[in-house]
Amino acid sequence: MDAAEFYLPDECWECIFNFLNDDDDDNHHRYLKSLSLVSKRFLSITNCLRFSLTIVWYPTRLFLGRFFQRYPNLTSLDLSCYYGDLNKLLFQISRFQLNLTSLNLSNRSTIPANGLQSFSQKISTLTSLKCSKMNSIKNTDLFLIANCFPLLEELDLSNPIRFNDNSNFEDEVEALSLTLFKLQKINLSSHTYMNDQLLFVLFKNCKLLREAIILNCHRITIKGIASAIRERPTLRSFELDRYAVVKLITPHFIDSLVSLTSLDLTSSNISNEFLSSIAMKGLPLTRLVLCNCTGYTYDGILCLLSKSKCLQHLDLQYTRFLNNEHLYDTYMVQLSSFLSNLISINLSHCGKLTKSTLFALAGNCPSLNDIKMEYTLIGKESLKCLHLAHNFWLRDENIIMFASMFPNLRLLDLSDCDHVSEGIFQVLRICCNVRHLNLAGCDGVNLLGMKFELPILEVLNLSDTNVDDETLYVTSKNCRGLLHLLLEDCHYVTKKGVNHVVENCKELREVNLKGCNKVNANVVDSMVFSRPSLRKIVTPPGFDLNDKEKKLLFLRQGCHVC
Template sequence: MVETRILPDDCWESVITFLTGGDSNHPYLKSLSVVSKQFLSITNNLPLSLTVYNQTRPFLPRLFIRFTNLTSLNLTCFGGDLDGLLCVISCFRLNHLTSLNLSNQPFIPTNGLQVFARKFTTLNSLTCSNIDSLCNNDLVCISGCFPFLEELDLSNPKEIIDITDVGVKAMSTALPKLRKVNLSGHYYINDSLLFHLCQSCEFLEEFVMLDHSSRWSPSLTNDGIASAIRVRPSLRSLSIKWPSKGRHDISSHLIDSLMCLKGLTCLDFRSSRISDMLLSSIAMEAIPLRKLVLQNCFGYSYAGISCFLSKCQHIQHLDLQNAVFLTNQHVLDLSLFLGDLEFINLSQCGQLTNLALFALVSNCASLSEIKMELTKIGMESVENSNSFKDFVVSPQLKSLHLAKNSCIRDESIKMFPSMFPNLQLLDLSYCRNISEDSICDVLRRCCKIRHLNLSNCLVVNLFGMNFEVPKLEVVNLSRTIVNDETLYVISKSCCGLLELLLEECFHVTEKGVKHVLENCTKLREINLRACNKVNVNAVASMLFLRPSLRKIIAPSGLDLSKTERIFLHRGDYAC
């Protein structure tokens, strides 16, 4: 008799985790869960996060019973009574819950949070970014509810109402375990409050305070920042827009304070005035930086960044957007120092051509994502009129962002499959001199592409895509000439499509949309804003055709009956 051996659950869990790449929302999990009771049990243990939509609320009891290992709740997509929802969630046993995200809401649900906090006392991460209105009471409430918080994100509130020293000091004092805090957009922060925060939170490792508006606090100075970070030498990540009143260089006091941060791995100076002296000082101190963001910075030159990178050769994330002084030769020279580089942003560096891209993929063996938007990629170089002739294959590159490169042509794009065989994301939006012939060639040969952005590519319609692209999940064709025939082709070729963006596609009608809804069985989101030929009142029927839909952005003028609104409650829609 042959002995039958059954693999234990932990072995199957390892196999499934490997196959799905550790993605707890991977579409394969649904199929695996119906194979057997054993697989159902295993897959129930894998999801660690749950996003709650309006239509999710009636099913929460079943979901919480099924997924017992949840550690994170995302309520950013819920548009109802948030206080009530938090009270309902508090009735369930979620023993592993440590993270809550309440971003993009009109206000902080203080009543619900107080009930929630009595049940989940060990919450250590709270995200409340992009809140419409934030006030003093919100800070006091959060501080009182979750004394064990280690991560707090209150970034970019749309309106700040009467926040005083009381709220910030209460937060600083009541959250002694805080390790990461994001106060971007909090323009009222002054030297005193920043010092109090750094002094009170002895475990603080990451501080973010970025702001792109004109509301930067006039009471926050270079010397104030210097004094604050000097009392917190444990900082490992600092993201802050340096105040540059009077356009003076960063003070020596601030540079000396930065030199005290011996464990610093991330510096984000975006939109700040910096200097070559600052960069060279950091380099000479041998600070173990892995991430440097100088996006839209000014006041420094090639000499400063070259000195820095020659000494700090373990950088993994480098953002030099709008470093207009960079040339192809500069990038070639710098690439020799970037053996560990995984991400680079050289967008708006207007002197760079194919040669810079070629230098990066040739010399940076770990590079997985490149952003070179608004450059001169595609322009023939004087040094080498055929710069891609002897290309180097870059199997590790997964994401390539080349938006707004007006010089790029089909000849360059057709080289991508040979250069980047494992490409998963390709952004060619606003590249208006490319044709569908080159795009179809890329899709046919790069079989791993999941995300394709062709928005504002005026002459592209993908009508010639008469082959299967099973892994393509997100397609942006906004403001192109696609029509119903194109959508029929897409619906037949892209069986795994999850998101389709068709904003301002004036040739599309409900007939073409129907093709997509009928054939793309996994579709979760469709954007039809300003698609004037789509019957706006046919939106409700879309959910009948495709039950997987979770978000519909409808053409303007949507007029739903009461019955249709009730039906659409299980999905999100926007006019």
């Protein structure tokens, strides 16, 4: 039979590779990397399926050119961890023909005005810009963003440390809202100048706005929120300011919420009457966050959930009546009967809940994919993610039972569960697809007895445990696919154990050696140059972080040392 009969066009291979990569929850392109080694043709196809790039070192223009040529379909660029001259880098990037739609410049001292101007003159396809956690923001920065990127659909300027001007930003916010006519999502959290008038202007002018996050702005009132929401009927999600006095909510405010699908009331003082009013309006809620809310009881949340048949995501962290009353599990069993479409729930810090709640959720919520029950009497987190951290009474038989219930776990967090020991081996045999394992502070666990491989494990946290060099040797031989290894405050690890890991884990990207006082500081040099995949090393005590030439050399190797 002719080999041509088995030929598949590139489009078919792309569909196959995309199907495989869809299961890569951590987005490390693990499968694509393996496929790229099969042939030059597969390498070319997988390169075309890479759409995002994070730059953490100082690249030359020649290097950038080769990289952008290799990945011709890049649409997302993350520079939030880049430590060089951002203006210069943006200027270099602007000289290439790219169709970027997303740019992340977070965690900078200031917004790189000159670089953004050069960037915007050559790249006009940007629809998403993130500049969160900036050290300072000037009022002229809003004008700059509006002028440079008028086609933005998403803008995140959240949580700046300070503002450089005494201006109230009125003209700038109005200009921004008028210019960004396609804006659908905005985050202005901690922009302390925001008030009722500016919120109204923003909502009135941004006619396509669907999601707004404006937290920690104490000048905004409930009355202002109600007026702004009524002005923008397209709005589907709005995270209410925690400074708003929700107990003063009026019918006018309730009416304004009629189209919302997502409601975040974190740390607010709400009442049963308020929750009942929302229930009676029949809001099409798919997401509800009541984390750390006060003032309401079981009757109020029961009324709301019984009317919210479409709810998919529910956050009840620090719920008072699930901590203090004797019917806590009974309450959750009853509430779960209304949550048939639930995908995720967070019940962490509801300290009286037990396995009865866990079993009720598993039985009544067939779509449930993520459950958080940290700091409870038992603890659990769902079909793919299981968080059992800080459950001090947890035993091996408990985690083995959970593993049997949820064999497809991808994340297992047992940090600070002191009584877990050899049962971890049986759990890992059952849950062979675990990619993220957190055993920090678990002194009872000793991985030296591991006699089977976990090639798919990517993240392993052994911080503050009794792990030693021999254990690291066994672990690295059985977990060769590790990407991130955390060994903070592991006082029995030496340079020998670290070298075992570097030698055996050929895809290793990050190692944390903070507080490892028996690891010789000179191991960092050999790690960087012997394992090219490394992107970050948190150094052991004694490493000289003041040597700028050495740090620059490491960055050129693609590894950030801190």
